Amino acid sequence: MAKTNAAFMSGIPELVVLRLLSRSEMYGYELIRAIRLTSGESIVLAEGVVYPTLHGLEQRGLLKAKEKLVKGRLRVYYQTTAKGKKRLVELENDWHRINNGVEAILRRVVCQN
């Protein structure tokens, strides 16, 4: 069987993480579920993808982290910073541009030649 995410995934983790955490803060484990559910199971990111992404984005100042202890269990909540939201706008623009470009190639009807 094919992998859950075949190709076309580069840049997606950063984009969706910044987007989801710009709406409401979440902790990693929660975020992973949110990505899976919100995308309708189309995008399934493993922990080994999401946690390094979160750490990287935090280090770059695009996310802010704060720890909470809930029911004797540690949670690290993240939210997108102002800088992260600016970055998010850039990424969305890039994504739509690439997208439109690919669509233009895919959709062009054969008979034009």
Next chain:
Amino acid sequence: MAKTNAAFMSGIPELVVLRLLSRSEMYGYELIRAIRLTSGESIVLAEGVVYPTLHGLEQRGLLKAKEKLVKGRLRVYYQTTAKGKKRLVELENDWHRINNGVEAILRRVVCQN
């Protein structure tokens, strides 16, 4: 200035090459222009990306190559094979699935929380 293709490019070369060469045969240099023009300058692939892609796809039997000498200049024309077209369908499906997933995350309105 930003790079022409920031992120979001994984899988795209294979997809657009198979798609364009499934309509009409082209040689590499021509294909590079076609990608740029058909995508409305949104997708600009350098020769160092396209030629290795062509070779790889040919080796996998997804493209068929034939050499022509035109005006004293060598051209290698490629076209998508039947196997390549099957692969193309898969890629298009994957691409649309990922796409829809990302769109679902991006477009979801804040107030649903």
Next chain:
DNA sequence: TCCTTATACATATTGGTTATAGGTATGATA
């Protein structure tokens, strides 16, 4: 009680693929 599953975090390594930077050679144009 014991075992398993779900929760919640983390990282090291691998692998795959695009991007960059070069290199060769011919025809056309100024």
Next chain:
DNA sequence: TATCATACCTATAACCAATATGTATAAGGA
């Protein structure tokens, strides 16, 4: 004759997602 466009090519670097693995606690079932 010098430059640009054409037309091919490849090696290396850089980037990032995927995989595999590890730790630890809470909850639920047998």
